[in-house]
Amino acid sequence: MRFMVLVKADRNSEAGVMPDERMLAEMGRFNEELVKAGVMQAGEGLHPSSKGARVRFSGSERTVTPGPFPEVEQLVAGFWIWKCASLQEAIDWARRCPNPMPGDSDLEIRQIFEAEDFGEALTPELRAQEDRLRADVAQQTAPLAPR
Known part of the structure; x- marks a missing residue:
């Protein structure tokens, strides 16, 4: 099973305060443990929402809010990721995580859908498309081979 573990923002992260x-160092050690255990597949921090935008869908309308x-x-x-x-294993790992924020903070753990979760709605054609994508x-994200 794959899980997305979300680090919830706080006023400091939204103000652009860097760790x-x-x-x-603490987070680096934790990430090393995750990698060595074969748990971590990806992980990144995000810039504050002031550098982002939202796109709202309402029928065929699209509204962008910076x-x-x-x-x-x-x-x-x-x-x-x-x-x-x-889920219990993911919770156990989350409990070992250093507090990601200077004060109180939250991690949210959500299971990622796998192809099998969609049942018959994922036709063989759609599964082939998913596999191809x-x-x-x-291939696009693979490191370049040394020359």
Whole structure:
């Protein structure tokens, strides 16, 4: 199972306050543990919402709203993609995480849908398309071979 672990934003992350050396070192050690255990598949921090935008869909209409967004407690400051055997394993890893913010903070853990979760709605043609797209993405993001 794959899980997205969302690091919830706070006023500091939304103000663009960068983590200090101690936090970077603690998070680096935690990320090393995740990688060595075969859990971490990806992980990144996000710029504040002031550098982003939202696109709202209403029928055929699209409305773009530039950041920043006022609902700080609903925003995401970063994420990981973890491969775990269960939600409980993901929770166990999250409990080991250094506090990602200077004060109180939250991690939200959400399971990622896999192709099998869609049942018969994912026809063989749609599955082939999905497989092709994943292969294309993997090829585009693969490191260049040494020459």
